[in-house]
Amino acid sequence: MALLNRLAKCKSMHLACHALRVDATSFTQHSAFSVSAVSAAIQKMTRVRVVDNSPLGNTPHHRAPRVIHVYTKNGVGKVGDKVLLAIKGQKKKALIVGHKMPGERMTPRFDSNNVVLIEDNGNPTGTRIRVPVPTHLRKLEGDYSKLLAIASRFV
Amino acid sequence: MAACIQRLDRAMFSIRLLRNVQLHNERSLSTSLHRLALDTEQTSKFTPPVKPVIIDKTQSVASLRKFLSPEFVPPRQRTKPIKFTIERKDMIRRRKVLNIPEFYVGSILAVTMTDPHATGKNNRFVGICIQRGGRGLGATFVLRNIIDNQGVEICYEMYSPRVQQIEVLKLEKRLDDNLMYLRDALPEFCTVDTDMKPQPSSPTGEVPVNKTRVRMLPKPWSKRWERPKYDVKGIRFDLCLSPEQMEHAQKWAQPWVEYDMLKEYDTSKLEEDIYTELQQEAAAAAK
Numbered sequence: 001m002a003l004l005n006r007l008a009k010c011k012s013m014h015l016a017c018h019a020l021r022v023d024a025t026s027f028t029q030h031s032a033f034s035v036s037a038v039s040a041a042i043q044k045m046t047r048v049r050v051v052d053n054s055p056l057g058n059t060p061h062h063r064a065p066r067v068i069h070v071y072t073k074n075g076v077g078k079v080g081d082k083v084l085l086a087i088k089g090q091k092k093k094a095l096i097v098g099h100k101m102p103g104e105r106m107t108p109r110f111d112s113n114n115v116v117l118i119e120d121n122g123n124p125t126g127t128r129i130r131v132p133v134p135t136h137l138r139k140l141e142g143d144y145s146k147l148l149a150i151a152s153r154f155v
Numbered sequence: 156m157a158a159c160i161q162r163l164d165r166a167m168f169s170i171r172l173l174r175n176v177q178l179h180n181e182r183s184l185s186t187s188l189h190r191l192a193l194d195t196e197q198t199s200k201f202t203p204p205v206k207p208v209i210i211d212k213t214q215s216v217a218s219l220r221k222f223l224s225p226e227f228v229p230p231r232q233r234t235k236p237i238k239f240t241i242e243r244k245d246m247i248r249r250r251k252v253l254n255i256p257e258f259y260v261g262s263i264l265a266v267t268m269t270d271p272h273a274t275g276k277n278n279r280f281v282g283i284c285i286q287r288g289g290r291g292l293g294a295t296f297v298l299r300n301i302i303d304n305q306g307v308e309i310c311y312e313m314y315s316p317r318v319q320q321i322e323v324l325k326l327e328k329r330l331d332d333n334l335m336y337l338r339d340a341l342p343e344f345c346t347v348d349t350d351m352k353p354q355p356s357s358p359t360g361e362v363p364v365n366k367t368r369v370r371m372l373p374k375p376w377s378k379r380w381e382r383p384k385y386d387v388k389g390i391r392f393d394l395c396l397s398p399e400q401m402e403h404a405q406k407w408a409q410p411w412v413e414y415d416m417l418k419e420y421d422t423s424k425l426e427e428d429i430y431t432e433l434q435q436e437a438a439a440a441a442k
Contacts, residue, residue, distance in 0.1 A: 022323060036353060053312070072226055075333075088217055098305075099266075102308075105295060105311070105312050106309065106310070106311060106315065106317060107309070108280075108307045108308065108309050109308045109309070109310070110305060110306065110307055111305065111306030111307075111308075111338065112305070112306075122229065124374050126397065130303055131304075131305045132302045132303055132305055132307060135270050135271075135272040135278060137272045138273075139272060140273035152303075153302065154273060154278075155276075155278075155280065155302065155307050155309075
């Protein structure tokens, strides 16, 4: 009898685990829509992850920050390109510091499209970047030296 | 009783005297020896003391296993074999300068490469090898690690002159040849300690196979790993998929491919020839 109870408990826990796994998107602040894997560089309408500690990037919102314009000749943004984001109902410029698309050999590929919020003059909005940042960003020493200074780790 | 004590005292005194005498003798002996030695030293040249030989057991010993790196085996192409022979010569030349150790998919490596933008010119990355691709001089391997809760992968070209050192921290195999599914696995299965010390492995014998089966993040995954074309053995499908889903995945099975004779590519003879060629080169270089 006790054995049967234990088996039943195990089964229910297993089902609950299943339910948790299926409903995984609910613990994030975004609505539970189907998320397909992004495997390309950054373009218009890509959802990005803000990796600095600015309040605008870290306060939760029901919509993920999206790219609405890429400041390049083609509309494709790679590491070091400036983009325009729509965050919390406002427009903000940002710099791409890592994307999911594999780039050159010997350069790192990240598991998420990372972006750092920036002002119009190139100064970062936040004060620290905790996530590792590719070293070839350093060639932007002139324009974004302050951003490189707040990066904690280079990969 | 008192007499015994007295005798004991005398015995101790005499022993002490003897000891002193012995010491005195030794001292005199030693000084005399030194004087003798000085005389001989002045005549012969100064011989410095023997340097202690430190045997570094952490350094990898050349493997005695019969191992041929997969990038030496040419693919089945219409190109002339001379292209592969020339490429192999260049690969051997590079290997004389840079030691590319034996490693498999699933081993933990540390690669130091030159980076003009990095502090100190060199950039070190530690990670688990998830894929070995390419043939010839363009052979690559992908290392994956999770740093500060961010998954990072770097695809290194093995024969690139930028690579300074390839160190195997842990030599092991996994259940699969391609660990790309680690991208969709729980982060604990990809995290490698950056300051890991190299673990010694025996140069002979079988390479240990790590039979861990990985737990996955909830679906959707980057690829449908349950489908038979990927033939993944290292995932705990019982924890993430129902038996109905597994059966549904089997609909994409192609059981006739195993018997397709046109797809057969037997590399055993080719591998033997290349292995003997490499051994001969190594022997010629050693002379």
